[in-house]
Amino acid sequence: EVQLLESGGGLVRPGGSLRLSCAASGFTFSSYAMTWVRQAPGKGLEWVSFISNGGGSTYYADSVQGRFTISRDNSKNTLYLQMNSLRAEDTAVYFCAKKTDQQEFDFWGQGTLVTVSS
Amino acid sequence: QSALTQPRSVSGSPGQSVTISCTGTSSDVGDYNYVSWYQQHPGKAPKLMIYDVSMRPSGIADRFSGSKSDNTASLTISGLQAEDEADYYCCSYAGSYTWVFGGGTKLTVL
Secondary structure, three states: OOEEEEEOOEEEOOOOOEEEEEEEEOOOHHHOOEEEEEEOOOOOEEEEEEEOOOOOOEEEOOOOOOOEEEEEEOOOOEEEEEEOOOOHHHOEEEEEEEEOOOOOEEEEOOOEEEEEOO | OOOEEOOOEEEEOOOOOEEEEEEOOOOOOOOOOOEEEEEEOOOOOOEEEEEOOOEOOOOOOOOEEEEEEOOEEEEEEOOOOHHHOEEEEEEEEOOOOOEEEEOOEEEEEO
16 A cells, blocks of 8 residues: 655744655655645645656756755655745645656645744 | 636536536646646545546546546536535646646535
């Protein structure tokens, strides 16, 4: 059974940093690209970042480019999102999701809440 | 990277059919046959319902179907059931390993 478990969320002040983790199990993690998607309170889904299966290619939404860094450790079956220079508008539940061989996301974690507030 | 446009809400009675539209541009929906649809119940993770415009993952009822015409994709749910009440999001590949989601549609089963 595929499982994705996010952690690392919490309350952080504007300008601060946070690192999210996503522990994967139930599939060959190193074979699949992964992504982060976020959802602000009461709002819709927003794609945040993508990383290839080997970690060599990364892409970001314009809203986080230059502030967020996605990475992965295939030896630990774990995906990361380093978030720096956080802003109030980054407040959201952050989901990690497994990308299929096509262009969709077939398994999602339950999410971790990040709150940016003074 | 502007969000795809979905109606804020739709509703239908049990047994009826509803269609949710998703309008993008020639750079996303209109350029790729990579539109997917996700169902999200309150407080839960999104669930993949349709991929590649009209394909259903294993385990998804054939009451759910998808289509696309030009820059607009659609999700149709037939034979509405109470458990279909949820938020639905469309998503399109937008090239260069970027994706764009719709704003979401709240489906109410009357």
